[in-house]
Amino acid sequence: MNLPIDLRSDTVTKPSPAMRQAMANAEVGDDVAREDPTINRLEALCAELYGMEASLFVPSGSMANQVAIKTWTQAGDEMIVDLNAHCYNLESAAIAAVSGVQVAPVEGKRGIMTAEQVEARIRPRNVHHGPTTLIAIENTHNRGGGSIYPVETTAAIGEVARRHGIRLHLDGARLLNACVEKRVRPTDYTRHCDSATLCFSKGLGCPVGSVVAGPREFIERARRWRKVFGGGMRQAGILAAAAIYALEHNVARLADDHANARLLARGLAEIDTLDLNPDEVETNMVFFDCRRTGMAASELKQRMAKAGVLMYDTAPYRIRLVTHLDVSREQIIEAVGVFKRVLMSA
Ligand SMILES: Cc1ncc(COP(=O)(O)O)c(C=O)c1O
DSSP, X not given: OOSOEEOSOGGXXXXXXXXXXXXHTOOOOOGGGTOOHHHXXXXXXXXXXXXXXXXXXXXXXXXXXXXXXXXHOOTTOEEEEETTXXXXXXXXXXXXXXXXXXXXXXOOBTTBOOHHHHHHTOOOSSTTSOOEEEEEEESSBTTTTSBOOOHHHHHHHHHHHHHHTXXXXXXXXXHHHHHHHHXXXXXXXXXXXXXXXXXXXXXXXXXXXXXXXXXHHHHHHHHHHHHHTTOOOSSTHHHHHHHHHHHHHSSTTHHHHHHHHHHHHHHHHTSTTOBOOGGGOOSSEEEEEOGGGTSOHHHHHHHHHHHTEEOEEEETTEEEEEOOTTSOHHHHHHHHHHHHHHHHXX
């Protein structure tokens, strides 16, 4: 069996030989001068995929989110996000550091906020408050367990946003996981949003890259902030070629990752001391509580790593496992076996 089995994240995937070939063949130019034909093609493809006027290629999902937040807001504004949102918790406090924006967190269920919760957090327009100018949702929701935003909830939040003159940003790093699982189009979600991102370096298997999409005028301003952040790249068409390859070859197969995640969850649920509900696995992430093993998550993580299965601890007793295109069904079955052996010998 191929060890280690790396279930830490879908960001660990490596470009396949066919993707590398597509990268090697890419036509390139200076993208700061907008002369990279492969990036121009990718940006047009992504704008179309999301039903938006334009899109912008950026180095990372974090930059995609933070460029959008910077472009939509002014220092002293407030934005509404779920308490566990990636852009709020895992992007190095960039909302504060880069945009000077205050966060109004909402406690969503598995990361999913309701329109009522969001509306209740909108500040009245008076001198005592920073204006609420942005709402951000995340689909699929990482810390929520790979959970999927229902299309109706997205529509309802979009309606609240429009009624109050507030922008709605979608962190769609893994939006295609939601689309494949629910058999809906990206535009079923994005048509309710003002801007949306997509990451290529997660389940889609690319080495680098994300896009942010939105109205043309917004993307023009975002392009300037990308340059300010140091994200203006030159002959990066080799990276865009990987993204185009991924859109053409690696989308439908996300369903395999979801099936593997369910298989993994069912296997782990058989282990008495692990607490998880396999029915909560919606896409490619499995979270469980390890308190009853008598081990902290960090210790269990170390023991499992020694036995050849890698994973992340996300809280003192919480572990996250992520399936992706570099992990096979056989490796998932093997990983469950390793769990059983490690926990029996503990
Ligand atoms: C939901 C979500 N948004 C944004 C990001 C940021 O992506 P990157 O690591 O490319 O900055 C991640 C990364 O895992 C994520 O899970």
